[in-house]
Amino acid sequence: MKINRIQICKVPVDVLTMEQTMEIIDQAICNNKSVHHVVVNAAKLVNAHKDAALRESIVNCDIINADGQAVVWASKILNKPLPERVAGIDLMQNLVAMAAEKGRRIFFLGAKEEVVSKVVDIYKSKYGSAIIGGYRNGYFTKQDEPVVADQIAASKSDILFVAMSSPKKEIFLETYKDILNMPFIMGVGGSFDVVSGLVKRAPVWMQKAGLEWLYRVGQEPGRMWKRYLITNTAFIYLVAKEKLRSAVSYKSEVASESKISA
Template identity: 65%
Template sequence: MNSRISICGIPVDPITMQETIDMIDVALAEKKPIHHVVINAAKVVNANKDKELKESIVHCDIINADGQGVVWASRFLRKPLPERVAGIDLMGELVKLAYRKRYKIFFLGAKEEIVKKVVDVYSAEYGNQVVAGYRNGYFSTDDELLIAQQIGQSKADILFVAMSSPKKEIFLNKYKKEINVPFIMGVGGSFDVVAGFVHRAPGWMQKYGLEWFYRVIQEPGRMWKRYLFGNLEFAYLVVKEKIGYNSIKK
């Protein structure tokens, strides 16, 4: 794997979707533990404020750039990433891999009706043999250890966690030994999309980095401040790094 680069102090692996899948495929075959995470503009901003979130990211084995903004920033900073690796697309590819290689998946997160629908969707397409178990994402910190142990007892090969950031990153980093699943990955709101409760942006909007705008259109009251100020903060961090780098060169 190529050496990691840093975007605003957050490491990311300069690898493609296919390279990511190939690495995971080999790791699963060898039963080598892999902790995967994706980063986007918002997560970069938050990780610069939240030490525990940042620690949870930097200790991951594979760090992909999910947000197109991170890819553009890498090019602006002259350390280009080859492409965006969207978490929801990677999840879909890994479900196919699980079906082909007879791996089992545990689904954790979202509301009960949503996670159950996700399991139903994948079971209908690939058969219920790909499912090791599932649980909704609503639980207290007092229940975390028990839930981690229950996931480990499921004998799953893959764990997808659909909870908000930084909760999912911190949970996975804190309990990865108890979870004891070869491949673990946070997938954010992907369950909502697979279950059909949220629509994903059209392909052209994904290509031009406008998925955030599509989310704002769907939920303007909840999303506009988050994305407006989050994107501005990210742009500030990128320009700050660019100016700092140029100053060092001189």
């Protein structure tokens, strides 16, 4: 399947539905083709604007989905609409179900030991132990990274989910993807916390309304309000700037065509 890729805030985003994304991943695993996946939201686009290493790790991915509803709205404002939001946690849950159905193995990396082990126990209980290729918590040093990458590679899993903060997970995957040598690798942020029950996900109506960030602030106001205030404001600014630049460019093109016609 040919993927149509647009640019939002100078970062590429793929024009894909959840179903199309699942199909591409399934085919890649069947063909043992390595696919590096990433999702982007408003905060990640803002951070990529000022963090060259993060931006590079995103650009080099094979699939780049819009995780945040704000990114979908921005795409419409910029006249290059995305069909829907493909939330990372929803994609992860779908891939776990598909792994159970097709006999694939998953390695879970990230979060605290009690969290990742609980996630593994939950999936074992629901789908059986055959889908578990291995797991490890996300607390390790830079010096430990090569050893962790080797441990994951040795598991011979088909899928790797990495639940660590951004940009650590993106840069880890970009740095070690050749060593990991796995058909599908994906950063899943705080998804393990949600699956384990440590963090509650926003109600569906808030997800559709693009208000998950507000729900998150309500859960951890002391830590999250400033982060979302800064990143959301910065994202609005970047989108407005891009919209203005596009409008100016369009007027310039029209003026040039008018001169040629005259």
